[in-house]
Amino acid sequence: MVAARNTQSVSVWARESDVARSIAETHENLHFLPGVKLPTALVADVEIHRAASADVLLVAVPAQALRATLALLPSKSVDAKPVVICAKGIERVSGLLVTEVLKEILPRAVPAILSGPSFAKDVARGAPTAITIAAEHETAMRLQATLGSDTFRPYASSDLTGVALGGAAKNVYAIATGIADGLGLGESARAGLLARSFAELVRLGTAMGAETETLMGLSGLGDLVLTATSRTSRNFSFGLHFGQGASLAMLSSKGHPLAEGVDTAPALVKRARMAGIELPIAETVAAILGGSLQARDAIVRLMSRPLRKE
Amino acid sequence: MVAARNTQSVSVWARESDVARSIAETHENLHFLPGVKLPTALVADVEIHRAASADVLLVAVPAQALRATLALLPSKSVDAKPVVICAKGIERVSGLLVTEVLKEILPRAVPAILSGPSFAKDVARGAPTAITIAAEHETAMRLQATLGSDTFRPYASSDLTGVALGGAAKNVYAIATGIADGLGLGESARAGLLARSFAELVRLGTAMGAETETLMGLSGLGDLVLTATSRTSRNFSFGLHFGQGASLAMLSSKGHPLAEGVDTAPALVKRARMAGIELPIAETVAAILGGSLQARDAIVRLMSRPLRKE
Numbered sequence: 001m002v003a004a005r006n007t008q009s010v011s012v013w014a015r016e017s018d019v020a021r022s023i024a025e026t027h028e029n030l031h032f033l034p035g036v037k038l039p040t041a042l043v044a045d046v047e048i049h050r051a052a053s054a055d056v057l058l059v060a061v062p063a064q065a066l067r068a069t070l071a072l073l074p075s076k077s078v079d080a081k082p083v084v085i086c087a088k089g090i091e092r093v094s095g096l097l098v099t100e101v102l103k104e105i106l107p108r109a110v111p112a113i114l115s116g117p118s119f120a121k122d123v124a125r126g127a128p129t130a131i132t133i134a135a136e137h138e139t140a141m142r143l144q145a146t147l148g149s150d151t152f153r154p155y156a157s158s159d160l161t162g163v164a165l166g167g168a169a170k171n172v173y174a175i176a177t178g179i180a181d182g183l184g185l186g187e188s189a190r191a192g193l194l195a196r197s198f199a200e201l202v203r204l205g206t207a208m209g210a211e212t213e214t215l216m217g218l219s220g221l222g223d224l225v226l227t228a229t230s231r232t233s234r235n236f237s238f239g240l241h242f243g244q245g246a247s248l249a250m251l252s253s254k255g256h257p258l259a260e261g262v263d264t265a266p267a268l269v270k271r272a273r274m275a276g277i278e279l280p281i282a283e284t285v286a287a288i289l290g291g292s293l294q295a296r297d298a299i300v301r302l303m304s305r306p307l308r309k310e
Numbered sequence: 311m312v313a314a315r316n317t318q319s320v321s322v323w324a325r326e327s328d329v330a331r332s333i334a335e336t337h338e339n340l341h342f343l344p345g346v347k348l349p350t351a352l353v354a355d356v357e358i359h360r361a362a363s364a365d366v367l368l369v370a371v372p373a374q375a376l377r378a379t380l381a382l383l384p385s386k387s388v389d390a391k392p393v394v395i396c397a398k399g400i401e402r403v404s405g406l407l408v409t410e411v412l413k414e415i416l417p418r419a420v421p422a423i424l425s426g427p428s429f430a431k432d433v434a435r436g437a438p439t440a441i442t443i444a445a446e447h448e449t450a451m452r453l454q455a456t457l458g459s460d461t462f463r464p465y466a467s468s469d470l471t472g473v474a475l476g477g478a479a480k481n482v483y484a485i486a487t488g489i490a491d492g493l494g495l496g497e498s499a500r501a502g503l504l505a506r507s508f509a510e511l512v513r514l515g516t517a518m519g520a521e522t523e524t525l526m527g528l529s530g531l532g533d534l535v536l537t538a539t540s541r542t543s544r545n546f547s548f549g550l551h552f553g554q555g556a557s558l559a560m561l562s563s564k565g566h567p568l569a570e571g572v573d574t575a576p577a578l579v580k581r582a583r584m585a586g587i588e589l590p591i592a593e594t595v596a597a598i599l600g601g602s603l604q605a606r607d608a609i610v611r612l613m614s615r616p617l618r619k620e
C-alpha cells in the first residue's frame with residue numbers, strides 16, 4: 001500500500017495461494033489485514049519470478065522463513081537491485097541477523113532494511129508513522145523517495161546492523177514486559193524492565209558495531225517502546241498470555257499470530273555470546289520459553305537483583 | 311511507607327492540615343492515596359520543625375512549590391544532613407533544576423534526589439519497583455540501604471543533574487504523547503514521538519553534563535516510558551484530554567491532579583536555550599500550552615518534518 005501510493009505498479013507475491021487469490025479477487029488481504037481495501041494498482045501473484053522482475057524488492061516474511069524465501073529468488077534477478085528486508089528477527093540456526101542472511105544467500109543484491117515503530121493497521125489507515133530505512137547512501141535516499149509520503153516518513157540510515165538488531169531484539173524484550181504484565185507486576189515494573197532492556201540492546205549493539213544513534217532512534221528505542229507496551233503487538237500479547245498461565249504449545253497453535261520473539265530469544269542469546277556479552281533479560285526470556293525457568297520466579301528475580309549502582 | 315518498612319519512626323509533615331489530620335486519625339491519606347492503609351509507625355504532623363529533626367529528609371512537593379517549602383526549613387536543621395528531593399520539574403521563574411533550587415536555598419544540606427518509574431499506587435501495594443537515588447557516593451549508599459526492600463529497589467548514582475533533568479523532562483514529553491493520543495494519531499505515532507523525545511533529552515542532558523548512562527537508565531528512559539504511555543500518568547492524561555479538546559483552564563481547575571509538565575514545558579525550553587540547545591518537541595508543547603500553536607497542526611507537523619537522515 002505504501003509503495004502503491006507513489007509508484008505505477010506494485011506486485012505482491014505470496015507463498016500462500018489463498019492470500020494471493022483473496023488480494024487478486026477482492027483487493028483485500030482477508031488473512032492478514034481484513035477490512036482494509038487495497039489499492040487497485042496492487043496486483044497479487046503466486047509466481048515469484050514475475051514479482052522479482054520489479055526495480056525494488058521488499059521481503060516481508062517471518063525471520064525464520066527468510067532464508068528459504070530468498071533462496072526462491074533467481075540470483076540474477078536481484079543483481080545490483082535493492083532488496084529491502086522487512087523481517088524482524090535473528091535466524092535461530094545460525095545466529096545471523098536478517099541482513100546477514102541476505103548477504104549470504106544473495107550476495108549480488110544491494111542490501112537494505114526497513115524497520116521502525118509501525119503497526120500495519122496504523123500504516124494502512126494512513127496514521128502518521130516514521131520508520132528507518134538503512135542501506136548505502138544512494139540506495140537509502142532512493143528508497144526514501146520511493147516509499148515516503150505525508151503520513152509514512154522513512155528516515156535514511158547507513159547502519160544496517162543497528163537497524164536489524166533493534167528490530168530483532170525488541171520482540172524478545174516485548175515478551176519480557178508482556179510476561180511481567182501477565183503476572184500483574186504493574187506498570188512501574190514494566191517501565192523499569194523496558195529501560196533495562198534498552199540498556200542490554202545498547203550493550204550488545206555497541207559490541208556488534210551498531211551506532212548508538214540508531215539504537216536510540218526510531219528502529220531501536222522507538223520500536224522497542226511500541227512493541228513492549230501495546231497489546232496490539234503480537235510479542236507483547238504473547239508474553240501477556242504466557243504470564244497469565246497459557247502454555248507455549250497453546251500459544252503456538254493455529255489462530256495465534258506469529259510471535260517472532262519466541263525464536264529470536266535463543267538466537268539473540270546465541271549471538272550475544274558470540275560477541276561476549278551477557279543479556280540477563282533476554283537470557284531469562286529464552287530460559288522461560290525453553291522451560292528451564294518458571295516465569296514468576298524469574299521475572300521477579302530480574303526485578304530484585306542485588307542493590308548496586310545502576 | 312517505603313521508609314517505614316525499614317526504620318523505627320517516620321514522621322510526615324503536610325502543608326495541608328486536613329491531610330495531616332486524615333493520616334494521624336485514620337492512617338490513610340484520604341486526599342492523595344485513598345484506600346491504602348498506612349503503617350502505624352508513620353506519624354503525621356503539621357509542625358515542620360519536628361519533622362525536620364529526622365536524620366534524613368525527603369521532600370515530596372510539586373516542583374513549583376519546592377523553593378517556598380525548603381525556605382520553611384531552618385538552615386541549621388539540615389546541616390550536613392541528606393535532603394532527598396522527590397519533586398520532578400524545573401522551576402519556571404529561574405529555569406533551575408530541583409537539585410539546583412535545593413543548593414541555592416539550603417547550601418549546607420547534603421543534596422540527593424530520588425526519581426524513576428514508580429506510580430504511588432504500585433509502590434504502595436508493594437509491586438516491584440526500581441528507581442534511582444543520586445547523591446555523593448556515601449550518602450547514596452546509605453539512602454539505598456535505608457529505603458531499599460525486596461520490592462522497592464533504589465539504584466545508586468552520583469549524577470544529580472541527569473536524574474533531576476530526566477524526572478523533569480519526562481512530564482513535558484508525556485504531555486506531547488498524550489496530545490498525540492488524544493488526537494487519535496495511533497500508537498505508532500506515539501512511539502515515534504517518544505523515541506524523538508528521548509533523543510531531545512539526551513541532547514540537552516549531554517550539554518548540561520549529565521551522564522548518558524543516567525539518561526538511558528531508570529530515572530531517564532524508564533520514567534519517560536512509564537509517564538508517556540500510561541493513562542495513570544497525570545501528565546499523559548492531561549495531554550490526552552487536551553488533545554481531545556479540553557481547555558487548559560478546564561484542566562487546571564480543581565479536581566484535576568497536578569500536571570507538572572505544564573509549568574515545566576516553558577522552563578525546560580528556557581533552560582535548553584541557556585545551554586544553546588533546540589528542543590522541537592518541548593518547544594511545540596510549550597507553544598501549544600501557551601496558546602500560540604494549535605495542537606493538531608503542531609503535532610502532525612512534528613511527525614511529518616522534511617525527510618532527512620535520522
